[in-house]
Amino acid sequence: MKFMVMVKADHNSEAGVMPSQELLAAMGQFNEELVKAGVMLAGEGLHPSSKGARVRFSGTGRSVIDGPFAETKELVAGFWIWRCASLQEAIEWVKRCPNPMLGDSEIEIRQVFEADDFGEAFTPELREQEERLRAQVAGQG
Structure with a gap:
């Protein structure tokens, strides 16, 4: 299983305060x-x-909202992609992580969808396209 592990932003990360050498x-x-x-x-x-943007979708319309964004507690300051056997294993790894912020902080763990999670809607043609795109991305690295 793959997991996205997100370090939540705080007022320091949003102000551009860089981590210390120790951290x-x-x-x-x-x-x-x-x-x-x-x-x-x-x-x-x-x-x-403040250096980012959001694109809001409404039907066929698109609007761009420039940062900064108001709700700091809902923002992400960094991320990992991990391969773990279970959510519990990912939790155990996060519990070993140094505190990523100067004060209280939070790390969110979310499982990444994989091809089999989509069932029959993910047709053989769509699977082939996905595999081809992943190979192309890997070749760009």
Whole structure:
């Protein structure tokens, strides 16, 4: 199973406060453990929402909303993609993570959909297209 593990933003990350050398070192060590265990597939930090945008869809219309976004507690400051046997395994890894923020913080874990989760709606033609696109993306790396 794959999981997206999201580090929630706080007022410091949204203000552009960079992590300390100590936190970067602790996170680097944690990431090394994840890689050695075969858990980590990807992981990145994100710039504050003031440097981002949202695109709102309404029928065929599109509107762009520039950051920053008001609800800091709903924003993501960084993420990992992990491969774990279960949600419980992902939770156990998160519990070992250094606190990613200066104060209280929160990390959210969400399972990523995989092809079999879509059932019959994901036809053989759609599966073939998905596999082809994944191969193309892998080739770009």
